[in-house]
Ligand code: HEM
């Protein structure tokens with residue numbers, strides 16, 4: 001397929017630092033290859049800005065192949081843009097039309113404060129993970145081989161699907177309530193489905209949900225927007241599972 | 256289990272929303288079955304409805320259920336508003352462009368707005384009927400008017416005469432009709448045949464003993480509210496048509512609330528299964544259309560039918 005180029009208008013959120021007031025700024029960018037990714041397009045814009053001796057746009061990225069969860073951006077009103085099951089680094093400019101105006105905003109949530117321009121602080125998700133998103137293993141030298149424990153294929157598959165969550169925060173950014181339920185549910189499910197995770201299951205779900213609430217995320221209203229926008233297609237089934245796990249934890253907690 | 260988990264945690268709040276919401280769905284079914292009796296016309300329909308209203312106000316089990324319903328509405332509304340306020344705070348800065356309709360239904364995103372409209376409706380609805388039934392001193396009793404024919408003799412000519420006396424009878428909880436008042440043929444003034452206390456209690460004039468209890472005429476109050484002439488001659492509401500239309504609007508809002516709410520409640524409680532969830536969703540859609548539609552048809556039928 002022959003590569004094409006398009007000219008686009010960009011409306012991008014610019015904000016000097018966490019404390020300053022930001023605003024949407026307009027940029028014109030010509031000759032964007034439709035084969036380039038959205039982040040490559042931003043690289044091209046930044047080159048143009050640097051040549052014009054302007055401050056380049058700050059945005060998050062790392063692997064650029066959809067596995068690290070570092071890239072973000074709310075593009076034309078959707079997390080990771082209009083395409084489905086992709087991160088922004090996997091989004092291609094062929095999804096946009098010549099002459100189109102593209103709105104680029106940071107992920108918005110109280111728990112995701114803006115650091116600069118399009119870069120937000122998503123460490124609130126890390127703190128939820130630290131509250132229980134792990135299994136404790138004996139590392140004293142006699143570690144048990146994980147494969148020695150039989151696990152039903154069905155459970156292993158479900159756990160693996162949940163473990164595909166890359167912690168990007170698109171679910172939070174998309175949710176009308178800025179709720180982190182899909183992320184937390186993926187992390188809870190991933191372990192709750194495995195025998196190794198069952199040991200700490202009760203405290204895990206209670207602690208992770210408590211931390212989620214403390215970090216200032218909203219409450220789930222089951223709109224389902226998160227699962228639609230999630231680049232890893234994490235299913236709402238996980239939220240139902242977490243709701244069950246939480247009920248179990250709540251009723252049997254010793255605290 | 257600590258108290259803070261039971262009431263404060265986001266997920267526990269959702270359990271309460273779901274449990275109270277589903278209980279209110281059950282309440283809707285019960286309330287609807289009662290109201291559908293309004294379709295039956297004539298004295299028979301009126302009688303059946305007023306007997307039903309009496310039963311609903313006096314049966315101890317129904318009383319308990321009604322208190323659970325009041326509490327559920329209050330708890331559901333307060334919890335819902337608290338959740339909505341928290342959710343608003345969770346995103347202090349809004350997006351300049353948000354293409355939310357590409358990933359979720361508007362009903363799902365507007366649950367608090369829809370619920371608040373329903374709450375206002377419930378309050379006005381209770382003022383219109385529930386409060387009348389419980390506290391209104393002018394609440395009429397279920398009575399019917401008949402003419403009693405009295406055979407007599409003309410004192411001058413000795414000819415037999417018949418005289419018609421309009422008499423008002425009350426339907427009593429024993430199922431018979433008791434005379435409560437009549438028009439005195441000499442003075443043409445209405446006179447009480449019995450003493451009436453507390454709206455509906457009938458007492459013998461001489462012995463002061465209770466001889467029966469009548470029914471409140473809620474049927475006539477409802478008809479009058481929606482602008483219809485009624486057997487109880489209760490003053491007709493001039494705004495009856497407007498009331499019927501507003502009730503229709505409220506039921507549309509309820510339909511939207513349930514369109515998302517019904518199946519959402521199951522998700523909140525963790526009930527989700529490949530096989531059952533599509534059935535729950537389908538049932539929820541049918542429920543959220545059929546129940547509000549049947550509710551809405553009643554005032555429209557009274558008003559325009
Ligand atoms: C007869 C009346 C009502 C019925 C049958 C009803 C039913 C429901 C149901 C089944 C849900 C879903 C619960 C869940 O997702 O877990 C719900 C959610 C909700 N309701 Fe109601 N409701 C009624 C009245 C109200 C009222 C008066 C309000 C008041 C403000 C309200 C506010 C809400 C809110 C905000 C939600 C979303 C809660 C959430 O998902 O976090 N509802 N309702």
Ligand code: SF4
Pocket residue numbers: 164165166167168169170171172182183186226229230231232233234
């Ligand atoms: S659930 Fe999906 S959208 Fe949410 S953090 Fe994980 S990968 Fe990102």
Ligand code: FES
Pocket residue numbers: 060061062063064065066067068069070071087088089090
């Ligand atoms: S940069 Fe790693 S997922 Fe996009």
